[in-house]
Amino acid sequence: MxxxxxxxxxxxxxxxxxxxxxxxxxxxxxxxxxxxxxxxxxxxxxxxxxxxxxxxxxxxxxxxxxxxxxxxxxxxxxxxxxxxxxxxxxxxxxxxxxxxxxxxxxxxxxxxxxxxxxxxxxxxxxxxxxxxxxxxxxxxxxxxxxxxxxxxxxxxxxxxxxxxxxxxxxTPSERGRRGGLEPSESWPTRGCLDLRGITASYRPGSVAIQNLSLGISAGQKLIVFGRTGSGKSTFLLTLLRLLELQSGSIELDGIDISQVSVDLLRERCFVTLSQDPLLLSNETVRFNLDPDSSASDETIVSALTKTGLWAHFRSSQLGGAALDRQLAMFPEMSVGQMQLFALSRALVKAATLRRDAGTRPVVLLDEPTSALDAVTEAAIYRIIDEELTSRGHTVIIVAHRLGVLRWYMKRGRDTVVEMVNGKFSPVDFE
The missing domain is CATH 1.20.1560.10 (ABC transporter type 1, transmembrane domain)
Structure with a gap:
């Protein structure tokens, strides 16, 4: 114009x-x-x-x-x-x-x-x-x-x-890794893992883990220890399919996990506890413990009671108020309490999967006591032994050292392997 x-x-x-x-x-x-x-x-x-x-x-x-x-x-x-x-x-x-x-x-x-x-x-x-x-x-x-x-x-x-x-x-995408196999709703029922010559790497020409073969029975506790950079955390990434295999296969209760959707695999088959748990302080305690809102009040209170955190939440909130109000705010916690809280989240998810679907997910613990004192470390391993291993869950623990963990090992049930340069080396823990 x-x-x-x-x-x-x-x-x-x-x-x-x-x-x-x-x-x-x-x-x-x-x-x-x-x-x-x-x-x-x-x-x-x-x-x-x-x-x-x-x-x-x-x-x-x-x-x-x-x-x-x-x-x-x-x-x-x-x-x-x-x-x-x-x-x-x-x-x-x-x-x-x-x-x-x-x-x-x-x-x-x-x-x-x-x-x-x-x-x-x-x-x-x-x-x-x-x-x-x-x-x-x-x-x-x-x-x-x-x-x-x-x-x-x-x-x-x-x-x-x-x-x-x-x-x-x-950035690699997981859209092409859906998997076409639809297992039964109760899978995995036992938690038996079979590793057959798995090899994985982050970039071409550099192998992180190579030719790992191991059978992990249902309800067994596998302790993997070794120096920094030996491939311990990489081994857990291959189980979660965050890192795809170059060769070999991983079977869970007789089903190759590469044929299953990654969403189903991480939601139903594995319960993880990392050394640096993600906690959202601006959300409620209930949301941090159960983001899917699938757990009952009894399950949440039971998990917090077993880890010794229920008294902390009751004292920091309104003591006689309803459960929703008691778990409405996220209180300040120490490093040890945050590790115990992450363990409570694992207990809630495992109990919910057992109750709703009858599954026995494999529990993956990546150095769960890396920054804790000996007393809290012993408490965490005792809870793992009583609430997970004794209930039939296969538990894989990654640690730098055995230390307090030796007290909760049982011959015939537990297996200890040392990882050196991406390879397993069996160890007699007695």
């Missing part, structure tokens, strides 16, 4: 619009080529700031213990300084674009004003026509300038979208 009005007012002034469009097109091409790269550099350098900050927070105890505070401060300041460089250059480039576009508008307005002054008094062009044409031309050029600024801002902001798209394309 601005172009139409400009043509109606003074047709010869509308000839400046194509010229302005060509100039603006050239300017935005030059600007985008630089600003897009600066935006990428800014995002990359900002990631370095976040990494440096998070590493400092997570290693704060070590930094203070070794007196590395000054070095950590210098590293953080250096990362912030590096992150400011592309951002400062990007701001300078934006100011350059603004100056160029403003100069273009001034370059168009100046000839119009000069023409109006030179033709004054001749009667060929009235002041109203010149004023109308000049106003419309400036408005039309302003519209073009805003279009360029918005377009360049959009192009620059698409850098974040490009990073997300690259992450999506480079």
């Amino acid at each position: 601005q172009v139409v009005f400009l043509c109606l007012a003074e047709k010869w002034l509308a000839l400046s619009l194509p010229i302005c469009a060509v100039v603006i097109f050239i300017v935005q091409r030059l600007y985008l080529r630089t600003s897009r790269q600066l935006r990428f550099l800014e995002l990359e350098s900002r990631a370095g700031v976040f990494s440096s900050f998070l590493e400092s927070v997570e290693g704060l105890e070590t930094i203070r213990a070794f007196g590395w505070a000054d070095n950590a401060v210098r590293a953080n300041v250096s990362s912030v300084d590096q992150a400011q460089r592309p951002e400062f250059l990007l701001l300078c480039l934006q100011r350059w674009l603004g100056v160029v576009l403003d100069l273009l508008g001034a370059g168009v307005a100046t000839p119009v004003v000069g023409l109006a002054v030179s033709l004054r008094g001749r009667g060929e062009v009235t002041g109203a026509q010149v004023g109308t044409a000049l106003n419309l031309m400036l408005v039309a050029n302003s519209t073009l300038l805003k279009l360029v600024e918005s377009w360049t801002s959009l192009e620059t902001s698409l850098g974040a979208v490009a990073r997300l798209k690259g992450l999506q394309e480079s």
Whole structure:
């Protein structure tokens, strides 16, 4: 509409619009080529700031213990300084674009004003026509300038979208690993595992575990220990199919787990307890224990009582209130209590699966006592032995050392293997 009005007012002034469009097109091409790269550099350098900050927070105890505070401060300041460089250059480039576009508008307005002054008094062009044409031309050029600024801002902001798209394309997806086999609703009924020459790796040319073969009977406790990097956690990832096998097979109660949907496998067949349990403090205690809302109140209270946490929740909430109100808020807990809470969640899930479907899921414990004292460690292993192993669940425990775990081993039922360089080595624990 601005172009139409400009043509109606003074047709010869509308000839400046194509010229302005060509100039603006050239300017935005030059600007985008630089600003897009600066935006990428800014995002990359900002990631370095976040990494440096998070590493400092997570290693704060070590930094203070070794007196590395000054070095950590210098590293953080250096990362912030590096992150400011592309951002400062990007701001300078934006100011350059603004100056160029403003100069273009001034370059168009100046000839119009000069023409109006030179033709004054001749009667060929009235002041109203010149004023109308000049106003419309400036408005039309302003519209073009805003279009360029918005377009360049959009192009620059698409850098974040490009990073997300690259992450999506480079990250393996589980959509193609659904599996076509539909086992019975009561599977697994026993929890018998059979490993047949399994080999897995994170990247080509580097094998994490190789040629593992082992039969794990139903209700057996398998203890896997070894040094850091020996492949213990990788072994658990293969059971959950978070890491696919290169060769071999894993059978659970006679069914190859690679033929089963990963959702069904993780929901029904395995109960996991990691060394760093995920707890949502902004959610209720009930939600953290039973996200699916499938467990009864008795099951939740029983699990908390067995781990010794029920008294803590009752004392921190309203003592005589209803169960929903007692479990409405998530209280502060120590590291040991968080491990016991994660164990309570495993007990709730195992009891719910036994009651509803009659299944016996395999319990996977990845260093469940890595940051606990000897008393709490003994309590956790006692609960595992009484509430899981004695109830027929197959339990696989990954640990750095045997320690207190020796007290709860039984010959003929439990098996201890040492993992060295991705291979199993049987160990006699007596």
